[in-house]
């Protein structure tokens with residue numbers, strides 16, 4: 359069989375290339391020829407705060423355009439950057455097994471969160487991280503931060519900041535786990551819905567490719583992130599404050615069950631509402647939806663976030 363190599367669209371950042379390279383290798387091991395195609399996005403070109411240029415969706419739009427106009431056959435995204443609304447003509451054909459989704463602290467001198475002195479400067483551009491860190495009441499100062507992983511870690515190395523908070527998954531994919539001084543306990547800081555997972559997207563009409571990509575799909579990860587993202591979608595319709603959520607498959611009395619925890623917090627940390635639920639792996643959407651409705655019934659809709667709707671962005 360002679361088929362043209364699959365064209366895999368990716369952003370050009372080191373992290374994006376590492377993620378695309380992972381998918382490329384998995385497809386190669388299944389016998390597919392795959393070439394990487396770099397697509398530049400507004401989010402890569404601009405250094406303005408994400409909230410002011412349309413949020414994390416800017417990373418995704420250019421890749422989706424390349425899929426829809428046929429420049430590429432598949433695209434790899436960080437699932438947490440993918441808007442919850444489905445895109446016309448496109449399908450997330452594979453969600454591979456996720457990395458450890460926790461946020462981590464990368465601090466000077468090996469410090470952990472509880473070692474940071476009052477007034478310590480901690481960098482993050484994520485309202486979700488900011489809200490949950492403030493809610494801990496440690497008296498640390500949150501400093502806004504953007505840029506790639508190297509830029510962010512550099513602010514600790516050069517002494518500008520005492521620490522930064524990042525996704526462990528990104529550091530793992532870049533081989534930078536040596537910078538981590540503490541993995542944050544989800545009891546204190548819940549990750550973004552979908553954090554640590556990849557989404558492999560292609561055209562719905564490309565049925566042979568949809569079928570081929572399904573070999574990369576991990577059922578437990580898909581169930582977990584489906585619950586997290588359904589929760590996010592329901593909350594997006596009903597509140598403006600940042601959302602954290604983490605679902606995992608765990609052995610329960612009835613076999614494998616999905617256990618999900620979620621938080622809605624005001625950016626200043628003064629209010630945070632946390633709830634959890636368990637259910638069957640097959641009922642992921644319903645678990646996510648029900649938990650979101652419970653959070654709203656508990657007042658999540660009234661948690662005011664000064665940043666407005668776009669502030670949910672990571």
Ligand SMILES: NCc1[nH]cc(CCC(=O)O)c1CC(=O)O
Nearest residue numbers: 436524525527528553554555672
């Ligand atoms: N916000 C950008 C972004 N999108 C995905 C990751 C990391 C990889 C992942 O979460 O899957 C990061 C960096 C970070 O939040 O530290």
